[in-house]
Amino acid sequence: MIPIHPRIEKLQPYVAGSRPEEGVRALKLNQNENRHPLSPKVEAAIRTLSPEMLQEYPDARCDRLREALSSVHGVPVSSILCGNGSSELITLLFRTFLREGDTVAVPDPTFALYANVADIAGVHVRAVPTDANFHMEPLALAAAAPQAVILANPNAPTGVCVTADRIEKLLQTYNGLVVIDEAYIDFAPDGTSVLGLTERYDHLLVLRTFSKAYSLSGARVGFAAGNKRLIDAMLKGRETFSVNGFAQLVAEAAVTDQAHKNEMVGRILSTRERFAASLQAAGWTVWPSTTNFMLVSPPPGSLVAQKVYEGLLARHIYVRYFAAPRLDDKLRISVGTDEDMDLLLDALLRIERGGDAAMNR
The missing domain is CATH 3.40.640.10 (Type I PLP-dependent aspartate aminotransferase-like (Major domain))
Known part of the structure; x- marks a missing residue:
């Protein structure tokens, strides 16, 4: 049997964000990609x-x-x-x-x-x-x-x-x-x-x-x-x-084409602030962000972050969940277009209203 280097044998590989199955229509907001048009x-x-x-x-x-x-x-x-x-x-x-x-x-x-x-x-x-x-x-x-x-x-x-x-x-x-x-x-x-x-x-x-x-x-x-x-x-x-x-x-x-890049960044920042305000109005905690993603927590005492993540997956909406200390009660959400974030917000509010009973504690 060919030996494997001990460090590789015991290595926990880096896990990238999940990808939708081929041919499945999905909203992918889990890898901080820029969903705005190319230059x-x-x-x-x-x-x-x-x-x-x-x-x-x-x-x-x-x-x-x-x-x-x-x-x-x-x-x-x-x-x-x-x-x-x-x-x-x-x-x-x-x-x-x-x-x-x-x-x-x-x-x-x-x-x-x-x-x-x-x-x-x-x-x-x-x-x-x-x-x-x-x-x-x-x-x-x-x-x-x-x-x-x-x-x-x-x-x-x-x-x-x-x-x-x-x-x-x-x-x-x-x-x-x-x-x-x-x-x-x-x-x-x-x-x-x-x-x-x-x-x-x-x-x-x-x-x-x-x-x-x-x-x-x-x-x-x-x-x-x-x-x-x-x-x-x-x-x-x-x-x-x-x-x-x-x-x-x-x-x-x-x-x-710095002008195009700067315009797209401006759109993302505007969308981020609008979406953050909507989440906060719904009782979510939103950590201040200087990126094209946000770290958020569901309203206290109502929803479990991992269950929300799973409920979104069932709807073919991909965000990021980290099963790690200090992060396991949070979701990381990439900022897409205004339309993307409206779709996500609607899904989150439906889950919170009990559209998915299993999401609740």
Whole structure:
């Protein structure tokens, strides 16, 4: 019998949000995808696809995309590395900068993929609890002197963010690797991103993705920005052709249409606030969010979050439920279109009125 590596044998795999069965009409609000239209520039780029693009290897370094990102964000091309979504880049930074037995500090709760990748790499995870409102003081992550700190900002699944000046204080006092995952930064207030600090601090890596604000979850494109020495090291360890030609094409088109991206973000924020107000009026608890999702709890004493989740599934409506401490009485709901959220609100109110008796305590 072929042996399996002990760490893989006992690994609890990362669990993504459930997907509807093929052919089933469903409302999918569980993976924080952007359900608004693609940029017209992306649609135009798709129309230029040719058979040759499938026959030839893509640009291994994603030069055109890196140049477009550099132009938009003001970061040198040499300080940018593209990957197969930010998830590949998370795996790559563990492979490049952390050794077996090292420790990485993360907030608790946060994106579960960090702990999953750490387990594969043999890296210890120090989960630092957030406060009662899920806020995190960045300096607290460095208290145990880990080899690296990873902070999703805004954080998932809580939707909470910290300002750039507080992250800079961490950078000024802590010398280990600081990774700021800005997957949801386009929805956050001004003064949150630290992308502009990557040339000032040589131990800072910033991760971004095209999966959220740009509506390109299926293309799988992300990028890391940081000191050239860090980026060059990651480049050595990455898969040679990890970003396919189609993904590079549509990502380049998307990033050059900031006006469209900003318009779609504005729609999402408006819908989020409208839906949050409707839920609160119905007695739900809604945690303040700086993302394209919300963390919510059913009215006290009436409904159980897991049962609401199951009742929505029965209606082919997908939201996210986490069977984990501090989250098991809550649901995470992605913000879709106004029509999406109206359909969801109607379903929730029907469940609360007793349309599903099993949902009640």
